[in-house]
Amino acid sequence: MTAPSAPSTAPGLGLYARLLAVPAIWGGTFIAGRIVATALPPATASVLRYLVASAALLALVLIGRQHLPRLTLRQAGATLLLGASGVFAYNLFFMGALAELTASRTSLIIALNPIVTISVAALVFGDRLTPRRWLGIFIALFGVWIVVARGEVLSSITTAVGRGELLMFGGVCAWVSYTLLGRRVLTGLSAFAATTYAALWGTLLLALGALPELRRVDLVALDAGVMVSLVYLGVVGTAVAFVWYYEAVRVLGTSIPIMFTNLVPVFGAAFGVILLGEPLLGSMLLGGAIAITGVMMVTRH
Numbered sequence: 001m002t003a004p005s006a007p008s009t010a011p012g013l014g015l016y017a018r019l020l021a022v023p024a025i026w027g028g029t030f031i032a033g034r035i036v037a038t039a040l041p042p043a044t045a046s047v048l049r050y051l052v053a054s055a056a057l058l059a060l061v062l063i064g065r066q067h068l069p070r071l072t073l074r075q076a077g078a079t080l081l082l083g084a085s086g087v088f089a090y091n092l093f094f095m096g097a098l099a100e101l102t103a104s105r106t107s108l109i110i111a112l113n114p115i116v117t118i119s120v121a122a123l124v125f126g127d128r129l130t131p132r133r134w135l136g137i138f139i140a141l142f143g144v145w146i147v148v149a150r151g152e153v154l155s156s157i158t159t160a161v162g163r164g165e166l167l168m169f170g171g172v173c174a175w176v177s178y179t180l181l182g183r184r185v186l187t188g189l190s191a192f193a194a195t196t197y198a199a200l201w202g203t204l205l206l207a208l209g210a211l212p213e214l215r216r217v218d219l220v221a222l223d224a225g226v227m228v229s230l231v232y233l234g235v236v237g238t239a240v241a242f243v244w245y246y247e248a249v250r251v252l253g254t255s256i257p258i259m260f261t262n263l264v265p266v267f268g269a270a271f272g273v274i275l276l277g278e279p280l281l282g283s284m285l286l287g288g289a290i291a292i293t294g295v296m297m298v299t300r301h
Contacts, residue, residue, distance in 0.1 A: 015251060018244040019260050027267025029237040030103040031275050032229035037098035039221040041213040046091035047206035052234025054203050057196045066192045078185040079197035086178025087202020093171030100164030102278040107268025108147045109168045111291045114299055115140045117176045133298045140294025146287030191246045258299050262292055
């Protein structure tokens with residue numbers, strides 16, 4: 001689901017500035033998600049986010065910035081699977097985890113995304129992993145374990161891993177499924193089209209999932225902070241960041257943009273401390289640094 005590399009024209013500084021903004025924006029989604037998740041039930045929070053996101057993505061089509069082709073039956077089924085995994089399941093896990101954990105802690109756990117994706121791709125698709133990349137996988141896993149165990153690396157898994165951690169691990173698995181499904185089943189669709197159709201399917205599924213939660217929703221919870229967070233998640237965190245990221249992929253290829261995404265947990269943890277006043281534990285600094293080092297070893301070609 002990545003665009004092909006562009007001709008070898010020199011990219012401008014503006015392109016790199018937007019690419020650097022992308023992990024900062026995605027790091028900010030943990031802050032906005034934390035605000036929304038503590039005010040609303042998971043499915044309700046998720047469907048509101050994607051109603052905004054879908055509207056923003058469709059607006060890009062209406063103003064002529066993007067194009068949505070008509071789907072074949074196979075593509076419709078494929079985008080439904082993407083919506084079920086990357087939008088429906090991932091966001092339920094994401095919002096559920098943020099209701100239990102701090103934004104900074106959750107963002108560091110998400111550093112597992114590229115590690116698990118590459119490992120599963122090696123097992124399922126036979127992708128070759130060099131010894132350096134295998135070493136990076138183990139280093140990254142060790143770093144995330146330091147974060148999860150709060151520095152007590154020999155602690156029992158039953159005390160180190162709670163409901164919030166399990167939910168975020170579920171989110172990692174959902175995102176890995178979304179990524180690998182896109183690689184396997186989608187043909188003839190641009191990244192924008194695949195994401196937009198997945199968002200529309202996912203919004204429908206989330207709306208159905210939110211129905212049992214309606215009686216638990218307190219309209220008073222929809223204050224200015226929650227509304228601004230929902231707009232940030234939908235417009236900035238989904239539509240804007242997506243367009244900027246794939247613009248960079250189109251011009252630079254995949255390797256450089258993927259390296260920039262390693263900064264997402266860094267920004268997420270920093271914003272959690274700065275904006276929400278969350279505690280900055282030594283284990284988070286150490287484990288986060290180790291995890292990011294491992295991820296960079298794995299994603300660097």
